[in-house]
Amino acid sequence: MELTIERATKLQTKPNWSDLTFGTTFTDHMFVMDYEVGKGWYDARIMPYQDLPLSPAAVVLHYGQTVFEGLKAYKDDAEEIFLFRPDENMKRMNDSCERLCMPTFDGQFVIEAMKQLIEIEQDWVPEVDGMALYIRPVMYATEAHLGVSPSKQYRFIILLSPVGSYYAEGINPVKIAVESQFVRAVKGGTGAAKTAGNYAAALKAQEVAEKEGYSQVLWLDGREQKYIEEVGAMNVFFKIDGKIVTPELNGSILPGITRKSVLQLLRHWEMDVEERRLSIDELLEAAKNGTLEEAFGTGTAAVISPIGELFYKGEKTVINNNEIGPVAKKIYDTITGIQSGDVEDPFGWRVQVI
Structure with a gap:
């Protein structure tokens, strides 16, 4: 499939990087391609950033067929631009597509298109420590049809957005509320897919937590509400009595790419790591007896976010x-050193754009 390019005739004035808030500023161009059953993917193009038409009967609006990803581009001291493990994002997005009965795609083609889009928008990659160009691939169902069945038409988009820290706290510890009322996902559901419905299901608990002064919600399992799963925007790790423990992937936890990278790093350093079920009772008991040494979240947006306080049942x-x-x-x-090029990358995680 060919990739066509239409350049914007009028470019925006670049923002002051220090004024950025996460996910509110978008670049001048975007990538788009379309899909139709029997035809496959077609009309791949880079075009000026703009609104796109959508039927009020589009399947995505009524039955939620949509998946997305999140990754970043980084500029090093030599002004070269790199991605971090984009192949893993493409693999996970295709896994999400499978779960949502959506068409899969050629991940390598999308990565190459992504590189061309970033090359066009290279001046939008911040040259400031802690900042990056956030990349949001998203696919959604566009067929105008009110029957409950998979759409026959889809659109794939890549948006770019220069960003700073995801949390206002930056690398300082955040406060997390442990959720004991609402449920986000259950085994056999869509928790392991990066789909919009998972995040919509989390909004009420997030709203309540924020009113109480907490940055995020720590979810427990959907059946017993006993075992720790993940934070709304992050996987979680705990250092207990010298061991690093993270909840095992069970079908309701998103398989985070930063999570995977952290596990590889810890094992590379020959640290004691466990992927297993971890109950909230075990965690709180470790806190009481002094063996809970650290807690932190991992994710593309924040990379690592230390957890300084948990709030559970008062x-x-x-x-x-x-x-x-x-x-x-x-x-x-x-990880941030590898992404910026300041630390050696023994794993081959960095992928050069230009």
């Missing part, structure tokens, strides 16, 4: 004196 638990721990700090420095 009780607050402070972790590591509400300070970033040495393991979280080492992981953060290593």
Whole structure:
């Protein structure tokens, strides 16, 4: 499939990087391609950023057929631009498509199109520590049809947005509320897919937590509401009695790419790591007896976010004196160093754009 390019005739004035808030500023161009059953993917193009038509009867509006991804582009001191493990994002997005009965795509073609789009928009990649160009691939069902069945037509888009820190706290510890009323996902559902419905299901709990002064919600399993799963925008890790523990992937937890990278790093450093079920009771008992040493979240948006406080059923638990721990700090420095080119990449995670 050929990729056509239409350049914008009028470009925006670049924002002041220090004024950026996450996900509100978009670049001058975007990537789009379309799909139709019997025809396959067609009309791949880079075009000026703009609104696109959508029928009020589009399947995505009524039955939620949509998946997305999130990754970043980084500029190093030599002004070369790199991606971080984009092949993993494409694989996960195709897995999400399979779960939502949506068409899969050629991940390598999309990565190459992504590179061309970023090359056009290279001046939008911030040259500031802690900032990057956020990349949002999204696919949604466009067929105008009110029957409950998979759409026969889809659109694939890639948006670019320069961003700073996801959390206002930056790398400082965040406060997390443990959710004991609402449920986000269950095994056998769509929790392992990156689809909009999972996030919509989390909004009410998030709203309640924010009113109480908490940045995010820590979800428990949907059946017993006993076992820790993930934070709304992150997977979670805990250092308990010298071991790093993270909930095992069970079908209701998103298989995070930063999570996977952290596990590879920890094992590369020959640290003691466990992927297993971890109950909230075990975690709180570890906090009480002094063996809970660190807690942190992992994700593309924040990379590493230390957790300084948990709130559960009216009780607050402070972790590591509400300070970033040495393991979280080492992981953060290593991953962001690899992304920026300041730290050696022994895993081949960096993919050069230009």
